[in-house]
Amino acid sequence: MRREKTAVLLFREDPREDLRPEEVTELRGLAEAAGYTVLAEVFQRRGRDRRFQLGRGKVVEAASLGPDKLIFNEPLSPGQIFNIGKEFEIPPMDRFNLILEIFASRASTREAKLQVELARLSYEAPFVRTIESLKKLSERPGYRGSGSYDVSMYRDIKGRMAKIRAELRAVEETGVRRRERRRKLGFDLVALAGYTNAGKSTLFNRLAEEAVAAKDQPFTTLSPTTRAVAARDRRFLLTDTVGFIDDLPLFLIKAFRSTLAEIVEADLVLLVVDLSDPPEVLRERVASCHGALWDCGCYAPLVSVLNKVDLITPEEAEERCRLLEDLAPTPVLVSAREGLGLEALLDAILEKLPPLEEFLVRLPASEAGMGQLSRLYEVAEPLEVRYGEEVEVLLRGRREIVAKALRGAERPEADQDMDDRSGAATAPEARPPKPGDPPPDGE
Numbered sequence: 513m514r515r516e517k518t519a520v521l522l523f524r525e526d527p528r529e530d531l532r533p534e535e536v537t538e539l540r541g542l543a544e545a546a547g548y549t550v551l552a553e554v555f556q557r558r559g560r561d562r563r564f565q566l567g568r569g570k571v572v573e574a575a576s577l578g579p580d581k582l583i584f585n586e587p588l589s590p591g592q593i594f595n596i597g598k599e600f601e602i603p604p605m606d607r608f609n610l611i612l613e614i615f616a617s618r619a620s621t622r623e624a625k626l627q628v629e630l631a632r633l634s635y636e637a638p639f640v641r642t643i644e645s646l647k648k649l650s651e652r653p654g655y656r657g658s659g660s661y662d663v664s665m666y667r668d669i670k671g672r673m674a675k676i677r678a679e680l681r682a683v684e685e686t687g688v689r690r691r692e693r694r695r696k697l698g699f700d701l702v703a704l705a706g707y708t709n710a711g712k713s714t715l716f717n718r719l720a721e722e723a724v725a726a727k728d729q730p731f732t733t734l735s736p737t738t739r740a741v742a743a744r745d746r747r748f749l750l751t752d753t754v755g756f757i758d759d760l761p762l763f764l765i766k767a768f769r770s771t772l773a774e775i776v777e778a779d780l781v782l783l784v785v786d787l788s789d790p791p792e793v794l795r796e797r798v799a800s801c802h803g804a805l806w807d808c809g810c811y812a813p814l815v816s817v818l819n820k821v822d823l824i825t826p827e828e829a830e831e832r833c834r835l836l837e838d839l840a841p842t843p844v845l846v847s848a849r850e851g852l853g854l855e856a857l858l859d860a861i862l863e864k865l866p867p868l869e870e871f872l873v874r875l876p877a878s879e880a881g882m883g884q885l886s887r888l889y890e891v892a893e894p895l896e897v898r899y900g901e902e903v904e905v906l907l908r909g910r911r912e913i914v915a916k917a918l919r920g921a922e923r924p925e926a927d928q929d930m931d932d933r934s935g936a937a938t939a940p941e942a943r944p945p946k947p948g949d950p951p952p953d954g955e
């Protein structure tokens with residue numbers, strides 16, 4: 513088993529300005545989201561120390577607990593990173609490094625991974641340069657403060673960044689095509705969004721378990737963060753995303769957006785809220801989620817998933833629902849961890865997805881007709897099939913998608929990263945002999 517990672521959090525309070533309690537909660541939340549167990553929180557009210565950010569004594573106190581990382585709330589300068597690492601032999605990091613670490617662990621697509629790597633390099637480049645020059649001055653070689661850099665690394669960074677940019681241009685294109693194709697094949701896309709640590713991934717796993725994963729469907733292995741789910745009589749793709757974080761540094765915004773591409777394409781967004789957050793930050797966080805959704809161009813309908821009800825009393829839950837009334841449309845109370853409220857959530861999801869219609873379709877009882885039939889099965893749910901001189905099939909699905917499948921057109925060439933078994937069913941020669949043969953008429 514992997515040993516757990518530990519950290520001590522260090523906060524410097526400016527003598528002229530109190531530390532906001534939300535800042536403490538947020539740094540703790542970020543550290544936990546990055547997988548650290550927080551051993552202690554250390555506070556000091558003083559002006560900025562040039563060498564260590566906080567006073568030497570406070571850093572000694574933190575270091576004596578023996579954590580893997582010292583996490584500072586305030587941004588560290590390259591010099592401070594160098595000094596702290598050298599003096600206390602525990603790598604320091606600040607809020608930015610922490611957010612980068614979270615993004616790196618969450619990025620699931622190639623594009624997101626590249627964006628995160630690019631953000632990391634552009635952020636660290638000036639640090640590496642400073643640390644290299646400090647190293648040359650220092651008589652102690654082998655310093656490993658903010659990652660282990662070789663002395664010549666700065667020179668390589670610019671080259672690596674250029675390479676990543678080139679690869680990104682190629683990858684962005686395939687992402688767009690993949691999503692288009694998914695849509696053509698009749699899957700609705702449901703995306704989980706919300707503040708970091710709200711419980712999105714926990715809910716994702718629950719829903720994927722609960723709503724029988726559509727095993728026979730070709731998309732179950734799309735990516736670690738997208739699953740095909742069949743709930744009641746509806747199937748959809750469920751996608752987990754990286755959480756929103758307040759005051760995202762500018763250099764990270766692109767990386768963040770690319771992890772959110774799925775949200776922009778979604779037919780429905782589940783906005784997950786941690787209802788156990790203190791009431792004074794709750795509204796602010798939900799509002800900033802709306803802002804982030806708006807910023808990334810997501811205008812899909814929302815279901816508000818008010819999570820972690822197991823941590824509060826029913827009275828508190830009711831009070832907080834009222835508090836969020838105007839910000840949380842279609843609220844559903846759940847506990848992802850305990851599996852409470854999932855049925856009601858599925859009801860809400862199914863109600864909000866674009867409606868399905870029923871169609872009666874007649875196909876020739878030929879090889880070509882059978883090809884069409886299996887293609888229809890890919891994109892719509894068969895309710896009844898009668899075989900006679902013709903094949904009559906009653907289907908439920910989305911009108912425009914059924915129509916396209918019937919035409920058999922729009923078959924993109926063999927695709928990149930999708931496990932697509934539909935190709936076998938509709939070979940090009942098995943397409944309908946008469947184009948536009950029986951149109952779905954909603955009979």
Ligand SMILES: Nc1nc2c(ncn2[C@@H]2O[C@H](COP(=O)(O)OP(=O)(O)OP(=O)(O)O)[C@@H](O)[C@H]2O)c(=O)[nH]1
Nearest residue numbers: 545708709710711712713714754755820847848849
């Ligand atoms: N008590 C309680 N804890 C929960 C519940 N749902 C999630 N958690 C806990 O909250 C923490 C964060 O959950 P995640 O599912 O990782 O949150 P997330 O929204 O995916 O976080 P990011 O990926 O960082 O944005 C974990 O420690 C979960 O075990 C819940 O219903 N009740």
Ligand SMILES: [Mg+2]
Nearest residue numbers: 712713753754
């Ligand atoms: Mg998550």
